Amino acid sequence: MKTSDLFQESYSALTVNKARTALTMLGIIIGIGSVIAMVAIGQGAKDAIQANIASIGSNLISVSPGAQRGVGTFVSSGLGSSQTLTQEDVDALRSGLTQISALDGELSRRYQVTAKGTNTNTQVIGTDSNYPAVHNLNMDSGSFITDQQVANMSKVAVIGPTVWEDLFGTSTPAVGQTIRISGQQFKVVGVTQSKGGSGFANQDDMIFIPISVAQHYLAGPNADGKLYVSAISVSAQNPGAMDAVQQQVTNILLQRHNIGNPASADFTVQNQADIVSAASSVTNTFTMLLASIAGISLLVGGIGIMNMMLTTVTERTREIGLRKSIGATRHDISLQFLTEAVLLTFLGGGIGILFGWLLSLLMTHFTGTQTAISAYSVMLAFGVSAGIGLLFGYYPARRASRLNPIEALRFE
Amino acid sequence: MIQCEHIFKSYFAGDVETKVLKDVTFSIADGEFVAIMGPSGSGKSTMMHILGALDTPTQGKYFLDGHDVGxxxxxxxxxxxxxxxxxVFQAFNLLTRATVVRNVALPLVYAEITKNQREQLAEKALRETGLDESRYYHLSNQLSGGQMQRVAIARALVNDPALLLADEPTGNLDTQTGEIVLSTFQSLNAQGRTIVLITHEHDVALHAKRIIHIRDGKIISDEINQRQRMANPRPE
Known part of the structure; x- marks a missing residue:
């Protein structure tokens, strides 16, 4: 039997009972549609989180004080609050590391900040001139903290757009204004550009001051009488260098802190890829959950196909008998019924993809949830729907092909 | 053309053996028009299934056009x-929602013949049966019983078979239409077709040139139908 004839025969068989064909197809449409929509929501969430992480900086390796906890827990308690990373560590890393493009030390804490009767509670980061290079930060107006200002312990501040709006309102130029942090006066010298981050990595609600000022006037020395930092951020030259840089950082700090066993280190080195993969594993689980719920409806749709094909085989027993008596082989018969099932699921899959796409557009439109349909999920949906046709069409087709022509012809 | 040698056929239901055909031997030559006649349960349907290669004998040999089909x-x-x-079946067995030509061309689909050629061959076969040309592209369920059976005959002819097997072809038709269908067979036979007609009606069997009686799985008589011989002499 030729392929074109096979499709012709299957097509005319499916159009005989249009209502039943449409209803059966609906099962697949809903199944595939919900898989597409659910995966799009999961993918959208993943993309949003990854974009957020990427906005923190590129090829970033961050060093925090505090002990390392179990694998995958990138938010371990105590991390960041201990004071074991010193300014000397920062200087040693800066001179000791190769393959890096920039490095900065940071000392951050939340403070109440006031200006002319308005106030806000925000993150104040003491840092140096390298911060913008490490964290992909651009200036909206004015300039960032200079090495000169760090050396002179100048009380100057660079504020984020959210802080600007909270303290002055965006219609008032911020540069030249004075703000008070923890009772000390700072002169605003610049405003950063919005990075649009939100949630756990809001890059806009921050104030930057020279690290020397933060260390001397706001925080004071640690228990050993040393100036400390709460984080060191290192930007590797390229993604390929990240592992090497991470290893160098660990080696230098272990040596400086006189720790032999890396497992008992009093600092944590994280690479951005780790953070991305940790966040991705959360969203992947989320996507899997959604997709498997949708998958169940796809399964139900597949069972619907099988049910319809079995009914069809019974209804068309005489036709099968006739086809066999005029020379159709088992293969011809089973191929015809299999083609009907696959055609049904394939069409259903196609419409289902459109349906899912529409559903995710509506989702984005009405709830603002970001969604992303990937070529991968579309291909997968097509593959799965054709596979379901084969899987659930196989048994009915086999049953049809094995009918005894004599009995089939006598069937009432 | 057809040669049946000591054919036995048994069906088994569990351990119980039902012997349907018991040592049947006959042969049919090219261009013959044979009626196989017998009451229900005589084994004539089983005989037809074996002749039609729908079934194989339990024992014995069946040669069709030189092939050992057994x-x-x-x-x-x-x-x-x-x-x-x-x-050709009693119940016509046409695809109801397909046109006459598509029904007739169906066997050619399995013979992998191109669509254009299929339609030509289908129309040629339809002309042989004498169906009105205006009906060729009607749906088959819009036809009368006699027309349907002629479509079924055309379908049987379309692959130019060595043997035309008709199983009670007039069983679902009134006497008058049945007569038309039977005369179609006669004219096809006159053109040289080999036809085997299975029936339990004596009147129908009388349209053939040779009548084989089967009873209880055995041939009880095999004779030339004198009436047809006189009226419609064999080609040779």
Whole structure:
């Protein structure tokens, strides 16, 4: 039997009972549609989180004080609050590391900040001139903290757009204004550009001051009488260098802190890829959950196909008998019924993809949830729907092909 | 053409053996018009299934056009049916929502013949049966019983079979239409077609040139139908 004839025969068989064909197809449409929509929501969430992480900086390796906890827990308690990373560590890393493009030390804490009767509670980061290079930060107006200002312990501040709006309102130029942090006066010298981050990595609600000022006037020395930092951020030259840089950082700090066993280190080195993969594993689980719920409806749709094909085989027993008596082989018969099932699921899959796409557009439109349909999920949906046709069409087709022509012809 | 040698056929229901055909031997030559006649339960239907390569004998040999059909697999039997045999059934067995031409051309689909050629061959076969040309592209369920059976005959002819097998072709028709269908068979036979007609009605069997009586799985008589011989002499 030729392929074109096979499709012709299957097509005319499916159009005989249009209502039943449409209803059966609906099962697949809903199944595939919900898989597409659910995966799009999961993918959208993943993309949003990854974009957020990427906005923190590129090829970033961050060093925090505090002990390392179990694998995958990138938010371990105590991390960041201990004071074991010193300014000397920062200087040693800066001179000791190769393959890096920039490095900065940071000392951050939340403070109440006031200006002319308005106030806000925000993150104040003491840092140096390298911060913008490490964290992909651009200036909206004015300039960032200079090495000169760090050396002179100048009380100057660079504020984020959210802080600007909270303290002055965006219609008032911020540069030249004075703000008070923890009772000390700072002169605003610049405003950063919005990075649009939100949630756990809001890059806009921050104030930057020279690290020397933060260390001397706001925080004071640690228990050993040393100036400390709460984080060191290192930007590797390229993604390929990240592992090497991470290893160098660990080696230098272990040596400086006189720790032999890396497992008992009093600092944590994280690479951005780790953070991305940790966040991705959360969203992947989320996507899997959604997709498997949708998958169940796809399964139900597949069972619907099988049910319809079995009914069809019974209804068309005489036709099968006739086809066999005029020379159709088992293969011809089973191929015809299999083609009907696959055609049904394939069409259903196609419409289902459109349906899912529409559903995710509506989702984005009405709830603002970001969604992303990937070529991968579309291909997968097509593959799965054709596979379901084969899987659930196989048994009915086999049953049809094995009918005894004599009995089939006598069937009432 | 057809040669049946000591054919036995038994069916088994569990351990119980039902002997349907018991040592049947006969042969049919090219261009013959034979009626196989017998009451229900006589084994004539089983005989037809074996002649039509729908079934194989338990014992004995069946040669069709030189092929030993007795020992073939299911798919090889399908090949024999596709190339050598045309069936006409009591219940017509047409695809109801397909046109006359598509019904007739159906066997050619399995013979992998191109669509254009299929339609030509279908129309040629339809002309042989004398169906009104205006009906060729009607749906088959819009036809009368006699027309349907002629479509079924055309379908049986379309692959130019060596043997035309008709199983009670007039069973669902009134006497008058049945007569038309039977005369169609007669004219096809006059053109040289080999036809085997299975029936339990004596009147129907009388349209053939030779009548084989079967009873209880055995041939009880095999004789030339004198009436047809006089009225419609054999080609040779």
């Amino acid at each position: 020992k073939l697999s299911d798919d090889e039997l399908a090949g024999i049916r596709r190339k050598k045999i045309g069936f």
